[in-house]
Amino acid sequence: MHKTDKGAKLMEKVVSLCKRRGFIYQSSEIYGGLANSWDYGPLGVELKQNVKAAWWKAVVHGRDDMTGLDSGIIMHPDIWKASGHTENFYDILVDCKKCKGRFREDHLNGGKCPNCGASDFTKGRAFNLMFKTHFGAVEDDASVAYLRPETAQGIFVQFKNVLDATNLKLPFGIAQIGKAFRNEVTAGNFTFRMREFEQMEIEYFTRPEDAEPWHKRWIDDRLNWYYSLGMKRENLRLREHGRNELAHYAQGCSDIEYNFPFGWAELEGIANRTDFDLKQHSKFSGKDLQYQDKVTNEKFFPYVIEPSGGVDRAALAFLVDAYHEEEVEGRTRVVLRLSKPLAPIKVAVLPLLKSNHEIVTLSKKIKNDLQRYFTCMYNDTAAIGKLYRRQDEVGTFYCVTVDVQSLEDKQVTVRERDTMAQERVPLDNLKTYLIEKLST
Numbered sequence: 041m042h043k044t045d046k047g048a049k050l051m052e053k054v055v056s057l058c059k060r061r062g063f064i065y066q067s068s069e070i071y072g073g074l075a076n077s078w079d080y081g082p083l084g085v086e087l088k089q090n091v092k093a094a095w096w097k098a099v100v101h102g103r104d105d106m107t108g109l110d111s112g113i114i115m116h117p118d119i120w121k122a123s124g125h126t127e128n129f130y131d132i133l134v135d136c137k138k139c140k141g142r143f144r145e146d147h148l149n150g151g152k153c154p155n156c157g158a159s160d161f162t163k164g165r166a167f168n169l170m171f172k173t174h175f176g177a178v179e180d181d182a183s184v185a186y187l188r189p190e191t192a193q194g195i196f197v198q199f200k201n202v203l204d205a206t207n208l209k210l211p212f213g214i215a216q217i218g219k220a221f222r223n224e225v226t227a228g229n230f231t232f233r234m235r236e237f238e239q240m241e242i243e244y245f246t247r248p249e250d251a252e253p254w255h256k257r258w259i260d261d262r263l264n265w266y267y268s269l270g271m272k273r274e275n276l277r278l279r280e281h282g283r284n285e286l287a288h289y290a291q292g293c294s295d296i297e298y299n300f301p302f303g304w305a306e307l308e309g310i311a312n313r314t315d316f317d318l319k320q321h322s323k324f325s326g327k328d329l330q331y332q333d334k335v336t337n338e339k340f341f342p343y344v345i346e347p348s349g350g351v352d353r354a355a356l357a358f359l360v361d362a363y364h365e366e367e368v369e370g371r372t373r374v375v376l377r378l379s380k381p382l383a384p385i386k387v388a389v390l391p392l393l394k395s396n397h398e399i400v401t402l403s404k405k406i407k408n409d410l411q412r413y414f415t416c417m418y419n420d421t422a423a424i425g426k427l428y429r430r431q432d433e434v435g436t437f438y439c440v441t442v443d444v445q446s447l448e449d450k451q452v453t454v455r456e457r458d459t460m461a462q463e464r465v466p467l468d469n470l471k472t473y474l475i476e477k478l479s480t
């Protein structure tokens with residue numbers, strides 16, 4: 041559902057671009073598709089990798105107080121009892137008696153059906169969002185396991201091992217990127233709500249009395265991360281959760297929301313999870329997960345600040361935010377103004393004349409040399425104007441054009457995406473030129 045016609049049109053354009061140019065495809069499309077499930081194509085996978093790399097660089101490699109983890113998707117089923125997910129991770133669903141549509145109770149429009157406007161519903165029923173499976177050879181109650189609905193629990197249950205291996209001292213955090221699964225039953229807006237998606241989560245452990253100041257710092261840090269990757273300030277806002285919408289483990293939570301074409305919606309949540317999870321896992325596992333201060337010998341359960349974002353939601357927000365149309369010489373130019381770290385292709389090498397063997401050979405050689413440093417592509421399937429437009433549309437930062445003169449003066453034309461400014465650059469200097477341009 042879209043806020044405005046303008047929003048609906050923008051979304052339509054982005055979805056169409058994503059399919060046409062290989063960013064995002066409907067899952068299982070040739071079998072009629074699978075609800076709330078999407079696949080990433082050749083450019084989409086690059087964008088997603090870039091989002092994850094930028095996040096890892098900012099929250100792990102760029103800090104002294106953070107480290108990483110990669111835990112499994114299927115874990116001991118008792119973990120979900122301890123975390124409260126078996127008991128509390130429910131959506132309340134209602135059926136519209138008029139159109140028979142099924143909706144989350146909290147997604148009704150002021151008590152009215154979002155599909156037909158009627159207000160006669162069945163009684164709400166709780167529906168657990170976790171995907172169930174079985175491990176081992178027998179499919180009975182004793183072998184039930186779940187696909188993780190959040191990556192966070194993998195961090196909590198490895199807290200002690202990480203602490204022992206790293207000698208980290210409070211405050212410190214553990215970051216993880218990985219798949220999470222939720223049996224979302226209501227229709228999602230493109231990749232906004234998926235059944236299989238990726239999370240980027242941080243569990244940041246602090247002394248209880250330091251939790252609130254750290255909560256505030258993390259909210260600022262995370263907002264600044266989106267800004268630093270070029271997201272427009274007016275499209276981001278913070279929203280503090282009301283008491284009645286807090287997750288069962290949270291004492292407080294602020295969402296970073298993005299102004300999607302279908303309205304403001306959650307991009308990332310930053311919660312104060314208190315000592316809930318470590319205490320619960322200590323209780324259920326019988327292992328002491330307290331932190332011991334090496335100087336004072338004091339033992340206690342740290343509090344946890346959790347910035348938890350979605351890779352897919354971030355990628356979608358970056359795509360929508362970057363989508364730009366402008367009139368150039370009487371025609372509409374579509375430019376995906378992705379920032380340098382996020383652009384799937386940094387440099388495209390384009391021969392001006394594909395019938396000229398020497399130009400083609402030189403172009404391919406340039407592409408082969410440059411691809412050791414950045415993602416590059418070679419394309420000779422159309423006239424140069426069209427090739428430029430195609431690269432603009434997918435956010436390629438620089439186009440390097442090889443022409444007849446290049447064979448003589450050993451120079452190429454470098455065109456910048458946003459300004460379309462062109463510069464002749466000596467071949468000897470091309471690599472250094474591009475490295476400098478792309479690193480600023």
Ligand code: GAP
Nearest residue numbers: 190192232233234237307308309348349350353
């Ligand atoms: N560990 C806390 C947690 O999982 P959440 O708000 O349920 O909190 C965190 O999820 C982030 O994961 C969300 O802000 C969103 O970006 C992403 N996310 C959650 N459910 C999603 C879904 N069905 N499809 C895509 N992304 C989702």
